[in-house]
Amino acid sequence: MVESARESRFQIQGMDCASCAQKIESAVRRIPGVENVAISVMNSSMTVEHSAGIHLEPEITKQVTRLGYRIQPPAQGHTLTREEIHGNEASHEGHSHASHAPTEGKWWHRPAVRLTLASGLAFLVAYAVAALAPQYEFWLYATAMLVGLIPIARRAFAGAITGTPFSIETLMTVAAVGALFLGAVEEAAVVIFLFLVGELLEGVAADRSRASIRGLADLVPKIARVERDGGLQEIAADRLAVGDTILVRPGDRIAADGTVVSGESSVNEAPVTGESIPKAKEAGDPVFAGTINGDAVLRIRVTATAEDNTIARVIKLVEEAQEKKAPTERFINRFSRYYTPGVMVLAALVACLPPLLGGAAWSEWIYKGLAILLIGCPCALVISTPAAIAAALAAGARRGLLMKGGAVLEGFGQLQAIAFDKTGTLTEGKPTVTDIVAFGEDQSEVLRLAAGLERGSSHPLATAILKRAEQEGISIPESADSTALSGKGVTAFIEGRKVLLGSAKAIDERQPLSEEQRRKIEVLYDEGKTVSVLLADDRILGAIAMRDEPRGDARAALTRLKAEGIRTVMLTGDNRRTAEAVARSLGIEARAELLPADKSRIVEGLRAQGLKVGKVGDGINDAPALAAADIGIAMGGGTDVALETADAAILHGRMNDIAAMVELSRRAMANIRQNISIAIGLKALFFITTIAGVTGLWPAILADTGATVLVTANAMRLLGWRPRS
Numbered sequence: 001m002v003e004s005a006r007e008s009r010f011q012i013q014g015m016d017c018a019s020c021a022q023k024i025e026s027a028v029r030r031i032p033g034v035e036n037v038a039i040s041v042m043n044s045s046m047t048v049e050h051s052a053g054i055h056l057e058p059e060i061t062k063q064v065t066r067l068g069y070r071i072q073p074p075a076q077g078h079t080l081t082r083e084e085i086h087g088n089e090a091s092h093e094g095h096s097h098a099s100h101a102p103t104e105g106k107w108w109h110r111p112a113v114r115l116t117l118a119s120g121l122a123f124l125v126a127y128a129v130a131a132l133a134p135q136y137e138f139w140l141y142a143t144a145m146l147v148g149l150i151p152i153a154r155r156a157f158a159g160a161i162t163g164t165p166f167s168i169e170t171l172m173t174v175a176a177v178g179a180l181f182l183g184a185v186e187e188a189a190v191v192i193f194l195f196l197v198g199e200l201l202e203g204v205a206a207d208r209s210r211a212s213i214r215g216l217a218d219l220v221p222k223i224a225r226v227e228r229d230g231g232l233q234e235i236a237a238d239r240l241a242v243g244d245t246i247l248v249r250p251g252d253r254i255a256a257d258g259t260v261v262s263g264e265s266s267v268n269e270a271p272v273t274g275e276s277i278p279k280a281k282e283a284g285d286p287v288f289a290g291t292i293n294g295d296a297v298l299r300i301r302v303t304a305t306a307e308d309n310t311i312a313r314v315i316k317l318v319e320e321a322q323e324k325k326a327p328t329e330r331f332i333n334r335f336s337r338y339y340t341p342g343v344m345v346l347a348a349l350v351a352c353l354p355p356l357l358g359g360a361a362w363s364e365w366i367y368k369g370l371a372i373l374l375i376g377c378p379c380a381l382v383i384s385t386p387a388a389i390a391a392a393l394a395a396g397a398r399r400g401l402l403m404k405g406g407a408v409l410e411g412f413g414q415l416q417a418i419a420f421d422k423t424g425t426l427t428e429g430k431p432t433v434t435d436i437v438a439f440g441e442d443q444s445e446v447l448r449l450a451a452g453l454e455r456g457s458s459h460p461l462a463t464a465i466l467k468r469a470e471q472e473g474i475s476i477p478e479s480a481d482s483t484a485l486s487g488k489g490v491t492a493f494i495e496g497r498k499v500l501l502g503s504a505k506a507i508d509e510r511q512p513l514s515e516e517q518r519r520k521i522e523v524l525y526d527e528g529k530t531v532s533v534l535l536a537d538d539r540i541l542g543a544i545a546m547r548d549e550p551r552g553d554a555r556a557a558l559t560r561l562k563a564e565g566i567r568t569v570m571l572t573g574d575n576r577r578t579a580e581a582v583a584r585s586l587g588i589e590a591r592a593e594l595l596p597a598d599k600s601r602i603v604e605g606l607r608a609q610g611l612k613v614g615k616v617g618d619g620i621n622d623a624p625a626l627a628a629a630d631i632g633i634a635m636g637g638g639t640d641v642a643l644e645t646a647d648a649a650i651l652h653g654r655m656n657d658i659a660a661m662v663e664l665s666r667r668a669m670a671n672i673r674q675n676i677s678i679a680i681g682l683k684a685l686f687f688i689t690t691i692a693g694v695t696g697l698w699p700a701i702l703a704d705t706g707a708t709v710l711v712t713a714n715a716m717r718l719l720g721w722r723p724r725s
Contacts, residue, residue, distance in 0.1 A: 011072040027063045027162035066158040116196040119148035141185040148192035166340040175373040187697040198705030219290030224255035238306035257309040258300040266294035343376030374700040380707035384675035387715035392668035395721040400651035412665035421617035422572035427548040433468040435545035446542035452477040500535040507533040528581025557655035599625040660723035675711040
């Protein structure tokens with residue numbers, strides 16, 4: 001029997017961009033026995049799939065180390081089968097998912113800092129000594145240059161023999177050695193130092209991007225107070241199990257996702273949702289790990305383990321998403337593979353053609369050719385897109401907006417139509433009492449008797465009536481001999497009176513409705529409401545109308561989407577009358593009485609019209625349409641099927657978050673366009689000035705280093721993004 005392939009995970013430090021990941025992947029893939037390599041820049045990790053029964057750790061470590069990166073092997077050399085990796089994403093020994101994220105420590109602890117400082121110090125020493133002993137100037141600056149160049153050249157050679165011959169290190173090495181032979185040794189030393197500064201700044205920016213999302217893990221307290229054996233025990237929060245009951249004091253952070261068992265308090269959800277106003281919580285309400293309890297003690301039943309809570313899911317999804325490249329990023333990566341060799345050819349032509357064809361001085365044009373090599377470094381161009389995408393995905397995740405990859409982020413800004421489910425998406429997902437119509441008694445008496453009939457029932461309509469009675473402070477009477485009439489209603493004796501609450505049709509069979517009563521009930525039906533009529537001792541007392549009401553922000557969100565030029569349509573399996581009533585109140589096109597296959601067919605029809613289509617839903621019946629859409633969006637609290645099928649998820653169920661995702665996408669794409677313009681624009685400018693003889697080697701490296709810094713800083717602005725109100 002053939003053993004299945006094995007997977008080993010490694011942590012890699014110093015890997016700060018897609019170019020780094022590409023070099024490492026190319027090198028590791030060349031090792032005999034390696035079947036596949038998956039690298040996460042965001043998580044600084046590499047998963048190697050290899051043949052079972054062979055030990056590749058030393059060879060992998062050697063390949064990665066020779067490229068200039070530090071690698072940590074799997075804990076105790078542990079390898080997992082593919083089934084273990086994918087079937088149990090929970091971390092070992094009960095630690096949270098985020099606890100395995102690698103850290104570089106403080107930025108000044110990075111090896112790149114020591115190398116940059118050494119190079120800078122060597123240059124300063126060379127400058128100072130050369131001022132006193134000019135005859136040794138060449139050797140002093142050459143030595144200073146070699147302090148930084150030797151590690152760079154070593155990485156260039158390692159890349160060349162492991163599948164990446166045209167790397168940034170190769171360009172730098174050729175340019176520096178060429179400058180050395182031309183006697184421009186002082187400039188060569190400056191160029192090497194500036195290059196190292198640029199690499200260092202790129203690494204610091206990458207660390208900041210990682211920290212922005214990993215910082216979420218720090219929101220969850222490390223200790224929880226759990227009820228055990230009739231008392232309270234303090235245990236590690238990552239050891240909580242589903243079903244445990246925890247006690248959260250005022251001012252404490254909540255240690256796990258859960259449901260309030262007892263207590264009433266306000267909870268500050270800003271750390272997770274960004275909402276500044278605390279939310280009132282009472283028994284039955286959900287709470288999230290990392291949020292802050294306000295006024296009073298809450299007892300909370302845990303509904304998700306540390307590996308599965310809201311914050312852990314956010315971190316995991318964002319880390320996975322950042323490895324899924326957007327079309328723009330894929331294009332830039334493909335372009336850069338041809339761009340770097342092209343730059344080397346162009347530099348060679350600049351260096352050779354004028355002397356060969358026009359008799360120009362070789363030293364002058366070789367110098368310019370070397371400057372072209374530096375100007376052409378692809379760093380800024382390569383990082384322009386992934387830096388912006390990483391920052392945008394992290395900014396969205398901090399506000400509960402999860403997008404599964406750069407392609408999804410880019411696609412949101414291109415949406416031309418969005419189809420919405422009704423129940424639980426456009427509406428609250430639970431009925432609410434909207435009207436109390438009195439025929440024979442006042443409204444409060446109608447509500448009081450109806451609540452008495454429904455006392456103890458968990459039916460959604462009964463819950464709506466009981467909640468309305470509680471809101472109005474009505475004392476609910478006791479009932480006796482309560483009986484459910486199949487499909488018709490419920491009857492019981494209350495205070496000696498036989499009371500029946502049922503459909504208008506069921507009541508009409510017992511006690512005919514008057515024309516006025518029929519007219520009022522018909523108006524309620526036309527508004528898409530469910531109507532129950534109250535009968536007491538053969539006397540019609542009134543009617544109660546209920547409807548699953550639109551979310552408070554639904555109309556404003558749809559208006560905002562329309563203002564962005566996006567068509568909106570509601571798809572629902574509900575009856576046509578109810579659907580049209582809700583659609584009228586929201587100003588949206590409606591398609592009703594649909595099966596799951598019908599929803600999918602309508603989405604495909606919109607796509608057939610040439611539209612980029614999004615689909616928003618929260619249930620199993622939405623899964624086919626979510627999969628059929630260009631972008632499927634699952635609402636918070638949705639089923640696992642919807643969340644898995646969707647391309648994006650709105651964790652906190654706010655309709656305005658749909659428009660916020662579109663806004664974030666368009667901001668990110670604008671940022672990417674700015675970055676590409678900066679990268680190419682600076683290169684074009686310095687190319688012209690170099691050919692004209694205005695600028696030389698060290699300004700040329702500023703064209704690359706400066707562009708890289710500007711591009712990274714511009715991308716990091718997205719970390720501070722906040723959706724418009």
